[in-house]
Amino acid sequence: MKGTPPVNTHPHERPRILLHDPTLRDGHHAVGHHLDAYATAANAAAVPVVEVGHGNGLGASSLQIGRSKLDDATMLTTVREALTSSRMGVFMAPGWGTSDDLQAAVHHGADIVRIAAHCTEADVTERHLGVVRDLGAEAQGVLLMSHMTGPGDLAEQCALMVKFGAQAVGIMDSAGYYLPSDVTERVHAIADAVGVPVIFHGHNNLGLAVANSLAAVDAGATVIDATARGFGAGAGNTQLEVLVAVLERRGAETGIGLREVLAAADVAADRLMEAPPSIDxxxxxxxxxxxxxxxxxxxxxxxxxxxxxxxxxxxxxxxxxxxxxxxxxxxxxxxxxxxxxx
Amino acid sequence: MKGTPPVNTHPHERPRILLHDPTLRDGHHAVGHHLDAYATAANAAAVPVVEVGHGNGLGASSLQIGRSKLDDATMLTTVREALTSSRMGVFMAPGWGTSDDLQAAVHHGADIVRIAAHCTEADVTERHLGVVRDLGAEAQGVLLMSHMTGPGDLAEQCALMVKFGAQAVGIMDSAGYYLPSDVTERVHAIADAVGVPVIFHGHNNLGLAVANSLAAVDAGATVIDATARGFGAGAGNTQLEVLVAVLERRGAETGIGLREVLAAADVAADRLMEAPPSIDxxxxxxxxxxxxxxxxxxxxxxxxxxxxxxxxxxxxxxxxxxxxxxxxxxxxxxxxxxxxxx
The missing domain is CATH 1.10.8.60 (Helicase, Ruva Protein; domain 3)
Structure with a gap:
């Protein structure tokens, strides 16, 4: 299950969009059988990547920012057992995880490892991207708070992460600040600058997470993050099952079954959250x-x-x-x- | 307070978008002091139009589709007393209300009366639009389920309502079906065909209500419906306070105070709804x-x-x-x- 599936290798086919699902990364308050229930449902819906762990990533569970109910190893092995076709992803943010955490994550079955950096600090990802490649997992690089710099700078930072070994790169709208036109110009610049799949991760603070994800697809992004019912802190993320429906209407191929992903979202609503996110x-x-x-x-x-x-x-x-x-x-x-x- | 304020009369000024707020039309389960609390807060935020009544409009309270806690006259006089600068709107859908209901509504202080019709049946609005004009209120015409026909037909139907006396016309996405590109082509066609302000009313089933409203503005609509916290049946409407924030970022003038509209939305969340709408x-x-x-x-x-x-x-x-x-x-x-x- 290792390695990146081909993305848009045949330009005359329907565009293929890979949805990456971090529902269980923001679900670190969940206990084991709830993780398992959602992972099983997402796997049944053929969600390509299920990301798991503490909201702030590997090694982040702490008194200061909140302890997970389960440690990283337990979360990873629980989800790994539930996934028969979906790949498993993990996330590591600057300052929290170490190379030891990366090694343990791949040992526990992580197929994809994302290394994050503040939008102007891609240079800090070099060592960890190298470690991930050496471990044989797929290495991805993402830039946090990406609205704080412009398209040209983001394109350079992404190109740097590709040079360090990243096999997919992109931007997170960590503050939920973007309008669709902001996403269009940034993703265009990045897609022009790199030869690997481009990632977009939206937040819904301004009610635009789905629209921003569509703008990203139109501008050339092929890896889009989205969570069941939009599960996530504050206003939440791009809503996975809604994006599947909208991409289906747009004629883009996600490989995900609509009925099955709606069922998975119902599992998430019942088991993972007190109430779905809303924009207060x-x-x-x-x-x-x-x-x-x-x-x-x-x-x-x-x-x-x-x-x-x-x-x-x-x-x-x-x-x-x-x-x-x-x-x-x-x-x-x-x-x-x-x-x-x- | 009667009559339409000028909309975009000076093309070189910032675009002026009139937000029309039907929070209290979907709020017919509320009791009097809650209506009053929200109307007072919306008025303080300078929301231009506050629409009130049963969800299906004047005369619709019935055993079959649900009784309001308050009758039309009580709802209208309660809200009228709270509004010192905002105008009051009412809505009448085909089959429910009568000319007597229109007369009573204007008598109770309605400044704006919307007459609705199925998207291909604008001919049924002729008599009631005439009654509204004779009563001296502002007459508006809206087409329901507007995704069921195309741009050319919608433009013709809207032009017909203008001929019948409508002083603003437009479309409702009653099923929450539209993608932004659908809205763009429809609103463009309508704006090209009529010489009065164009209305857009979105629903959030596909997570696109805010983005569709932006598409409508870009295509020439100047009257946009939106409700506090997106309050409304099912997935809800376009979220008013989010749209105010986004239009402010876009440089469009709404005349609404951001801080005050956020406060009004908090009143709606506390007093009008059990939980904010979500997309299940x-x-x-x-x-x-x-x-x-x-x-x-x-x-x-x-x-x-x-x-x-x-x-x-x-x-x-x-x-x-x-x-x-x-x-x-x-x-x-x-x-x-x-x-x-x-």
């Missing part, structure tokens, strides 16, 4: 501000503690162009927003 | 099939009674091209789907 006012402000959706919880906590409006705080953090790792700035900016003490 | 598997099937979302409840009931899969039933009804009023076909088609009795 905080999610709109966060997307408009272009702030990483992982800031949601600390921003709400700090706003309450300091007595400031969380929407003001998100917009002010957006003006400061904060990125993950700068959580300390939340308190600083909150205190600047408070009216001067009498 | 039934909603995806219904949208893909192009079946009126009002069929949801009877389809689910019939599927259970007859022991057939509701998704099969929706897809079969879509192939039959059923429209509102043909609910009797649900049972007929369900029985055809059952395996032959032994």
């Amino acid at each position: 006012s905080i999610a709109v402000a966060s997307g408009l501000a272009g702030v990483f959706s992982g800031f949601r919880r600390p921003v709400l906590q700090t706003a309450q503690a300091e007595g400031v409006d969380p929407i003001d705080l998100f917009l002010a953090l957006g003006e400061r162009q904060v990125v993950a790792g700068q959580e300390d700035l939340i308190g600083v900016v909150a205190r600047q927003l408070k009216p001067a003490a009498r | 598997s039934i909603a995806v099937a219904s949208g893909l099939a192009g079946v009126f979302s009002g069929f949801r409840r009877p389809v689910l009931q019939t599927a259970q009674a007859e022991g057939v899969d509701p998704i099969d039933l929706f897809l079969a009804l879509g192939e039959r091209q059923v429209v509102a009023g043909q609910e009797d076909l649900i049972g007929v088609v369900a029985r055809q789907l059952k395996p032959a009795a032994r």
Whole structure:
């Protein structure tokens, strides 16, 4: 089950879009038999890639950002056993995982390993992309918070990851900030610059995750991330079963059975989530501000503690162009927003 | 407060988009002080038009399709008192309301009256559009289930409603079927054919309500319907506060305060709905099939009674091209789907 299936090798056939499903990466609060139930249903729907692990990736389970109910090894082996045709993916974000985590993940059956970096820092992926290639898994590189730089820069950063060994590269809309036209120009630039499949990962803060994914496909992306019922933090991700339906209407081939993926989404709704994601006012402000959706919880906590409006705080953090790792700035900016003490 | 404000009279200014908010038309299960709370918040956000009434419009409250908690007169006078700057709208669908209902609505302070017709039956709107004009309110005409015919036909039907006195005309995506390209060609055709503002009303079954509304704006529509948190039956409508944020990013002027409309959406979430709408598997099937979302409840009931899969039933009804009023076909088609009795 290793290796990349051919993507668009025959230009006169219907376009082939590979859907990559990280439902179980944002599902790290789930217990074993729920992971297994969803993985079995996704496999039955012929979802090509099922990604699993802590929301922040390999090695990220910690007191500070939240512990998984299950350790990486248990999650990976549980899902691996359920997948007979789907490939298994894992994700590693900068600062959390190590080469040992990569080795363990491939040992537990990961077919695809994604190495992430902030959108202007692709140089940090070199070592880990090399490790993944040496381990014989498929290596992919993705750029986080990709709205913070332009098409030319993203194309250069992606080309760099290809040089480091990435077999697919692309961008994540980590803040849910993009409009379709933003995606079009960025994906076009990347597709022009690299000779490997291009990845797009959307978030739904501005209600545009499905439309942005269509824009990405039209601009040349062939690997699109989407989760059952849009499961994910905050406003959630691109909704997998909706995207399957829309791509079917558009005449694009995903290889996924519509009836089966709707059934898988029902399993996810019943077993993995308290309620499906929705776009509340905080999610709109966060997307408009272009702030990483992982800031949601600390921003709400700090706003309450300091007595400031969380929407003001998100917009002010957006003006400061904060990125993950700068959580300390939340308190600083909150205190600047408070009216001067009498 | 009567009469249409100028829309795009100065082509070199920022485009002016009028958002029309039917949150309280789908909110007919609400009681008086909840209507009042939302209308007050929408008015404070400078939402231009607040539409109120039973989900199916004036005169539709009935045992068969559901009774409002409040009668039309109480809903209208409650909302009227809360609106100091927003205009009040009402809706009348074919077969439910009468000229007496129109007269009562304008008497109770309706500024804008929408007359709806099936997409190929604009001729039925002539008398009621005339009544609305005679009463001195603004008359608008909208075509339901508009995906069931093409751009040229829709343009002709809209032109007919303008001839009958409609001061704005447009289309509703009653089944949540459209992709953005469908909207583009239809709205272009209508905008080319008429000299009055063009209306678009989206549904979110395929996750595209916001993107379809943007496509409508780009194609020349200047009146866009949207509801707080997307409140509405099934997968819901275009989400008002999200559309305000996205149009602000696009440089289009709505006149609505972002902070205030986010606050109004929070009021709607707290007071009007048990949970925000989400796109479940039934909603995806219904949208893909192009079946009126009002069929949801009877389809689910019939599927259970007859022991057939509701998704099969929706897809079969879509192939039959059923429209509102043909609910009797649900049972007929369900029985055809059952395996032959032994």
